[in-house]
Amino acid sequence: MKDMTTLVSSDSAAALRKFVDSAAVYIYVVDYNTDEILMVNDYYASNVGVSVEQMEGRKCWEYVTGEDGGRCEDCPRDMDLDGTGCPDLGPNTTEFYNPTLGIWGKCTGQGIDWIDGRQAHIITIIDTSSEKLLREELSHLAYFDRRMNIPNRLKMELDLKERPGGNYCIISFDYISLRYINDAYGRTVVDALLETVIDWIRSFDMQNYEVYRVDSDQFCLLFDNADMISASGLADRLSERFQEPWEVVLGDGLTTISCRIAVCVVDGRLGFSSTSDILSIIDRTLDISKKTQSVAVYNSDMDEILRRDLQLEVSLKNCVQEGMIGFDVYFQPIVDAEKHIWVGLEALCRWDSPEFGRVPPLVFIRIAEQIGVINKLGYWVLDTAIRICSELELQFIDDFFLDVNLSPSQMSDETLINNVLISLQKHKFPGQNLSLEVTESQDLSENDYEQTTIERLKSLEIKMALDDFGTGYSNFNNLKNLPVSILKTEKEFIDDIAHDDYQKFLSKVLVDMAHEAKMKLIAEGVETKEQLQELLKNGADYLQGYLFAKPLPSEELGQMIDKFKQPDEIWAEL
Numbered sequence: 001m002k003d004m005t006t007l008v009s010s011d012s013a014a015a016l017r018k019f020v021d022s023a024a025v026y027i028y029v030v031d032y033n034t035d036e037i038l039m040v041n042d043y044y045a046s047n048v049g050v051s052v053e054q055m056e057g058r059k060c061w062e063y064v065t066g067e068d069g070g071r072c073e074d075c076p077r078d079m080d081l082d083g084t085g086c087p088d089l090g091p092n093t094t095e096f097y098n099p100t101l102g103i104w105g106k107c108t109g110q111g112i113d114w115i116d117g118r119q120a121h122i123i124t125i126i127d128t129s130s131e132k133l134l135r136e137e138l139s140h141l142a143y144f145d146r147r148m149n150i151p152n153r154l155k156m157e158l159d160l161k162e163r164p165g166g167n168y169c170i171i172s173f174d175y176i177s178l179r180y181i182n183d184a185y186g187r188t189v190v191d192a193l194l195e196t197v198i199d200w201i202r203s204f205d206m207q208n209y210e211v212y213r214v215d216s217d218q219f220c221l222l223f224d225n226a227d228m229i230s231a232s233g234l235a236d237r238l239s240e241r242f243q244e245p246w247e248v249v250l251g252d253g254l255t256t257i258s259c260r261i262a263v264c265v266v267d268g269r270l271g272f273s274s275t276s277d278i279l280s281i282i283d284r285t286l287d288i289s290k291k292t293q294s295v296a297v298y299n300s301d302m303d304e305i306l307r308r309d310l311q312l313e314v315s316l317k318n319c320v321q322e323g324m325i326g327f328d329v330y331f332q333p334i335v336d337a338e339k340h341i342w343v344g345l346e347a348l349c350r351w352d353s354p355e356f357g358r359v360p361p362l363v364f365i366r367i368a369e370q371i372g373v374i375n376k377l378g379y380w381v382l383d384t385a386i387r388i389c390s391e392l393e394l395q396f397i398d399d400f401f402l403d404v405n406l407s408p409s410q411m412s413d414e415t416l417i418n419n420v421l422i423s424l425q426k427h428k429f430p431g432q433n434l435s436l437e438v439t440e441s442q443d444l445s446e447n448d449y450e451q452t453t454i455e456r457l458k459s460l461e462i463k464m465a466l467d468d469f470g471t472g473y474s475n476f477n478n479l480k481n482l483p484v485s486i487l488k489t490e491k492e493f494i495d496d497i498a499h500d501d502y503q504k505f506l507s508k509v510l511v512d513m514a515h516e517a518k519m520k521l522i523a524e525g526v527e528t529k530e531q532l533q534e535l536l537k538n539g540a541d542y543l544q545g546y547l548f549a550k551p552l553p554s555e556e557l558g559q560m561i562d563k564f565k566q567p568d569e570i571w572a573e574l
Contacts, residue, residue, distance in 0.1 A: 016039070020039065020040075023041060025124055025127075026044040026126075027044065028055075028122075028123055030060045030123065032118070032120055033118070035060050038120055040055045040056055048063055048100055065098075094106075095132075106125070110122050142154060148213055152213055155212065156214060156222065157276075160275040161275055163224070163268065166272070168225070168268040169227070169266070169267055169268060170220055170268065171220070172263070172266070173235075173239075176260045177259070185255070188250065189257065192249065193259065198211060201221070208224040209223045228267050228297075232295070235295045235297075238261070245258045262286045262287075264286050264296040265298065266278065267298065284309055284310070287370075288302065311355065311356075312353070312356060312367060313371055316368060319354070320373045325354065327351050329348070329388065329554065330348045330349075330552055331385070332345065332544060332550070332551040332552070333548055333549045333552075334346060335543045337541055340567035342564045343542065344400060345557075347381055349381045369409065374407045375409055382420065383419075383427075386424065387423075387426075389402050390429045392554075392561065397564045401463060402429075402434055402435065403465060404434070404436055406436050406438050417456055432462070435464070435465050436463070436465070439466075439467050458483070464485060465484060466482060482517075484519065488521075488524055489510055489523055490525075493507060494507060494535065497530075497535070498530035498533075507523070511538045520541040521541050523543050523545075524544050526543050527547050529547070529570070529574065531545075547570060548568055
């Protein structure tokens with residue numbers, strides 16, 4: 001293939017020698033048939049640690065692959081592209097690692113006819129080690145979690161694309177309330193907990209798997225050639241382990257952390273149209289795990305459930321963005337246990353979806369949190385509830401207070417104070433008639449930002465209430481440190497209070513502890529006269545439940561204003 005080569009004369013060989021010795025790159029000429037080095041420059045020889053004379057005449061692979069008789073993968077002798085026994089000696093560039101030089105190099109080969117007519121090729125190697133290292137570092141930053149140094153969501157997407165056959169299983173687990181652990185203990189403890197769990201998983205006798213951090217609190221285990229029986233068994237083992245606390249090593253000491261997770265298993269052999277489809281299935285199957293509090297195994301029967309959830313998300317988002325379509329605020333009375341009259345109202349959000357009808361609050365509030373509209377919804381409820389109470393002139397009733405729930409997201413929102421002030425001023429509603437309720441799952445005694453926010457709200461004479469006391473982070477020992485003035489007990493504490501001596505005792509303890517901390521206690525979920533009688537014996541300050549009234553739309557509430565002045569008939573029957 002003379003047309004693709006360059007003939008080297010004796011004069012040009014001397015010029016070539018002068019050129020290669022002046023170049024600060026690695027250059028050598030090799031006999032095509034014998035693999036003998038015909039010419040090499042000083043730069044190459046000196047970096048190998050030998051002389052030019054020692055290299056010339058030797059087999060090229062001794063100074064390239066460093067192996068005895070081991071040609072390079074892209075050796076021109078192996079490139080008989082047209083089947084004629086003649087190689088394609090046109091310019092050809094590859095990148096490979098040269099163990100003799102200890103570098104990554106960009107290697108370009110060009111066919112030539114040597115002085116005596118022999119076929120040969122001239123090789124130029126440019127050191128690309130630093131560029132390759134930079135590319136690898138950038139790739140690592142793009143595809144690995146920086147804190148834990150394990151593959152991330154992008155890397156998982158790439159790896160899934162390389163498995164079109166679907167011969168794999170995925171176990172995904174999501175830490176529940178990891179943010180609260182971070183708020184309570186700090187990032188160092190959270191990182192140590194995550195590392196401890198991953199180390200525990202890697203201690204299993206498993207093969208052909210990779211662990212990914214696909215979100216701040218979500219991880220996936222991708223198993224090649226795995227069967228669903230083994231994967232489901234491992235998922236059960238993972239779920240059961242989180243029923244017990246973890247001991248996290250910090251310095252010379254141990255910290256014990258309790259944390260729940262949602263776990264799901266997805267079989268890649270079911271067939272998915274895209275990696276985004278797989279990841280979406282994982283997220284929605286995890287939601288089912290959170291609802292059922294058990295390991296969720298994805299199957300085709302779930303498609304309808306997941307499709308409905310997606311449609312519900314779309315419906316909710318559209319309704320919120322288009323003027324709160326279908327949303328309304330209901331009010332449940334709060335009764336003064338001593339005066340026997342209504343003294344407050346809790347604002348409760350309700351939603352009638354145009355497509356799905358009445359959707360339970362536990363469902364649509366969870367979805368609103370997931371799709372990022374909970375703050376907008378929460379501030380609408382706040383403003384609407386204040387407007388309705390102001391229109392009914394309830395702020396002029398002695399000791400009246402409106403109780404409005406705040407989501408964890410609102411508590412960390414920088415616009416919270418401003419939004420509250422705007423609603424109060426717009427509707428001429430005094431701050432002293434407003435009570436803002438936070439959930440007990442937030443560790444208010446440890447979160448400095450939320451404590452500061454609460455103190456600013458209290459400076460506006462706004463009351464702060466803690467919902468579901470006794471079921472979450474704020475244990476009894478921290479009670480005096482909580483920046484709230486009202487406690488609300490969960491319904492489960494009084495369900496069997498009329499017949500269960502332990503519930504009677506616990507109810508009394510809760511009331512006494514609230515009073516000891518200079519707080520008022522609201523007993524929620526009162527449905528029977530027997531429950532009411534026990535709560536009165538224990539000294540509860542306020543009562544709330546279906547025994548007095550179900551949540552009322554604003555129209556019905558307006559017709560029952562006299563309840564704030566006259567005792568309900570139920571009191572006459574005691």
